[in-house]
Amino acid sequence: MNPVRDDRINLDVNYGRLGRPISNGVKKYWIGIILLVLLVAVPVTAYSDAWTFMVYLDGDNNLESAAIDDFLEMAEVGSDINVNIIVQMDRVSFEVLDAIGQGAYDDTSYGNWTTTKRFRVDLDSTPVDSDSGFISDEGELNMGDPNTLSDFVDWATTTYPATNYALILWNHGGGWRDAIKAKGLNKDAIKAICWDETDNADCLYMNEVKSALLNITEHMHLIGFDACLMGMIEVAHQIYSYGSVMVGSETIEPNDGWPYDTILSATNGLVKNPNWTANQLGDWIVDTYIAQTAAAYKTQSAIDLTKINALASAVDSFAQALGYDSDIANARANVEDYYYPAHIDLYHFAYLCKQYSSNSTIDSRAQTVMDNVTSAVITEGHGTDHPNSHGLAIYFPSTEASYDSDYGTLSINSFATTNWDEFLSNYYNQVAPPGGDGGTTGTGGGGxxxxxxxxxxxxxxxxxxxxxxxxxxxxxxxxxxxxxxxxxxxxxxxxxxxxxxxxxxxxxxxxxxxxxxxxxxxxxxxxxxxxxxxxxxxxxxxxxxxxxxx
Amino acid sequence: MGGACSGTQSRGKVITEKKVPVVKIGNLKKNPSLYLGKTVTVKGEYRGWKAECGPPPVTRSDWGVRDETGTIYVTGKPASHLDPYKDIGRKITVTGTFHLKKNPYAHLKIENIPYIKAVKIEIGK
Incomplete structure (x- = not known):
């Protein structure tokens, strides 16, 4: 017998921490404990997954059918051991639709339920109570209430803890919209998403989305807007503290929105690649959306939210160098705009200002804005209708008549911390840029x-x-x-x-x-x-x- | 928004209103083949996202217009920023081409969704 091997056996097997020999009974006890721990720990750690992909699926409006379709797209992939696909889905009733003359178009499929339900979407799931992925019926919830959003996210992140969290807000979207004291509720109808028809068409204004995100425990690694018109710097600025990556469109989206079957795909999507970072997932969402959306008006971009503060600073500095002159008016007239003409592409506007203006301060600050947009935009894609899209829109109505004075109110629009609203005011009042038309230094007001x-x-x-x-x-x-x-x-x-x-x-x-x-x-x-x-x-x-x- | 919504917006080809027939929405729906691909004008009230004709056919921002014979969807830029809830009821005239979109939802029992692709929109008070 090899004495060395004997020693090793003694050390490894027969001695405890204090060097005392371990009896067979004690050994069995410890092995039992270890096995028990493994039995419990393996499923738990497997369930503490790479991604929890949360979709706030608001079908309580005229998009109910599209909501069901997107649920089914997610079910073509289904959750697995690494990725939880968690959906909170709200549907609309015949009565609510009938009250607006739409009763004949009520989508009665999948049980025609009208409340708000939670699912962990499994492969081949359908949105019904008898489905294996069904978790709970929450009753009718107002998806336009920020508390409903934060409750959902807190529940999902607690129940399905993961290394990374994605939160997708699904519905109509308005980006920054004209202020109207909405629905007589004395609320500011701006930058809104997720309308709930059953609850008096309440919706989430961006300051409400911000308050919901403020109230949740976990940091969101990706915040997506599967909705129209949310790819704006004002939207990104409102949420940059609460997420790492934002995905949104500068203009409208087709009815069927994002291709969830491809985004989540077990062949080449998130389920196949659960080790993806938020940047990689954002990149993939943009690429698949652009590849699979036929419409020429399509736009989509993934934004690095950690760069938004620097970009805001660059826009602030740029805005201080701007005012009204023929060059800037020319830039505004020729800039890429979107479904709401007050939404323009930020990079393209800076680029045109640089092209048209001979003011060196404007030139250099426009270039800084362009550089910062390039730095903040992880991926961007667009169709032929919007050839000058670069990933982030900004609010710039061409006339004062369509300018919303609430834009400068900080409690509504966090981007009002910059001087962009002051620039708009100067522009409408035809105040020349501080450096003067054709000036070379432009020191006034700058920086x-x-x-x-x-x-x-x-x-x-x-x-x-x-x-x-x-x-x-x-x-x-x-x-x-x-x-x-x-x-x-x-x-x-x-x-x-x-x-x-x-x-x-x-x-x-x-x-x-x-x-x-x-x-x-x-x-x-x-x-x-x-x-x-x-x-x-x-x-x-x-x-x-x-x-x-x- | 308010008064900012008045006015005319024109995009694409120039349309002389005299040449474009004003059509009742009910007629468009009853005899779609007569109007398919043709330029028409409808006059009615803005219905926003409360259009009484099913899901929006093309984009999530499509909106409805209604006259006394029915409601139809419109796709295309709105004139100014009509709010899809607040501005419901505003008088509106829409000129554009008439289309039918095959219902993409197997679980919804309708065949086609008619809509107008707008090229000119006039909004009344």
Missing amino acids: SSGGKVCFIATAAYGSYTDEHGLITDSHGSPITVLQKFRDEYLLTNAPGRAFVSYYERMSPPIARYIENKEALKAIIRFYLKPVVWLTKKVTSNPSVTETLNN
């Missing part, structure tokens, strides 16, 4: 007062910069901290809004005064330090703050 709300702080720290003056995407810069405090604390109550309004009026002259006075800026930074510190403390309270990139 010194970044985000308009934090005028003084921005002047002191520099636009979207960290304490060292570096441009940052992070959520930790003093300006971002103060903006976060404004958005989440001040703008949520009347006294806070009054303060913000007062501050917006009184601070620009001060910001201009300190603009070129470095010593004064240093003093202000010194006094702002405790304010920023305290604000950071308040906004980082996990019970009230958002979950950032976790």
Whole structure:
């Protein structure tokens, strides 16, 4: 017998941690424990999957048939051990349709149920209670209520934990739309998605989507809008803190929307590639949509949300160099626009400004916008109707008559932190660009007062910069901290809004005064330090703050 | 939105209204073969996403127009930004080509969905 081998056997098998020999009975006990742990742990870890793909499928409107079709597309693939396909589906009743004369067109298939149900979609599932994937009937839920959205996501992420989460909002979409005090409810009908016909056509405005995302526990790795007109910088800006990648279309979508059978495919889609990152999944969604949508008007893009803050900063700086002149009007007249003509392609507008203008400040800032769009857009595709699409639209009505003044209201549109709305106002009032038509320097108004709300702080720290003056995407810069405090604390109550309004009026002259006075800026930074510190403390309270990139 | 919705929007080929027949929607639906591919004008009220004629045939943003004989879908850019709920009831005149879309939903018992591909839209007060 080989003594060395004997020693090894003794070490491996016959001795416990303290060097005492282990009896056969104890060995069996430990092996039993290990097996038990394995029996429990293997399915649990297998179920803690790579992706949970959540679809908020709002068929409680005239898209009920399309909703059923997309459910069936998902069922052509079905969930597997790595990917959970989780659907919350709402349908519409005959009575609701009949009240608007559509009763004859009620889709009565699959039990003609009219409530809201949850499914983990299996292979060959159908949307009925007897299906293996059926989980629960939640009764009639208002899909236009942000609480309904956050409840669904929290339930899905708790029940089907995964490494990555995708949330798809499915329905009609309006991107940024004209303000009308919708349906007499004194709500701002802008940037909306997911209309629920049963619940008085309530819908999710983008600030409601933001509040729903703020209330959920998990970070969304991909937020998709299978809806029309959501591929806008204003939409991305509203949600960039809560997701990594956004997928949306600059213009309208065909009735059948995304090709879920291919997106999820077990041959070449997500189920085949559960190790995909959010960027890869976004890229795949865009590619499959463009490849399988015949319509010439098609557009779709995947956006890196971590780049949106930098892009907003570039647009802010660009906007400060703009105004009204013939070159800019020419750029506006020739820019790529979409179903709503007030939606234009951001990159193309910057490109045309650069082409037409001889103002060097406009030129350089337009190029910065173009570079930042290129950096933020992971993938983009379009049909022949929109040859100059680059992935992100922005709001720019050609006339003041169609401009919505609510666009500049921060509680409604977070992108109003930039000077884009000020530029639109200047454009309509025919205020020339600060550098003058044909000027070469364009210094006026440029770059010194970044985000308009934090005028003084921005002047002191520099636009979207960290304490060292570096441009940052992070959520930790003093300006971002103060903006976060404004958005989440001040703008949520009347006294806070009054303060913000007062501050917006009184601070620009001060910001201009300190603009070129470095010593004064240093003093202000010194006094702002405790304010920023305290604000950071308040906004980082996990019970009230958002979950950032976790 | 409000008053911003008034006015005319024209895209594509120029249409002289005199040459284009004003057709009742009921006639389009009863005799589709007579109008298929032809340019027609319908006058009625905007129905937004509450069109009484089934699912939208082409895009999720298709909207309806109704006269006293029926409702039909319209696809194409809206004049200004008509809200699909708020602006229901607005007077509207739509000129465009008439089409039939084969119902794509096996579970919905209709054969075709008629619609107008708009090239000109006029919105009244």
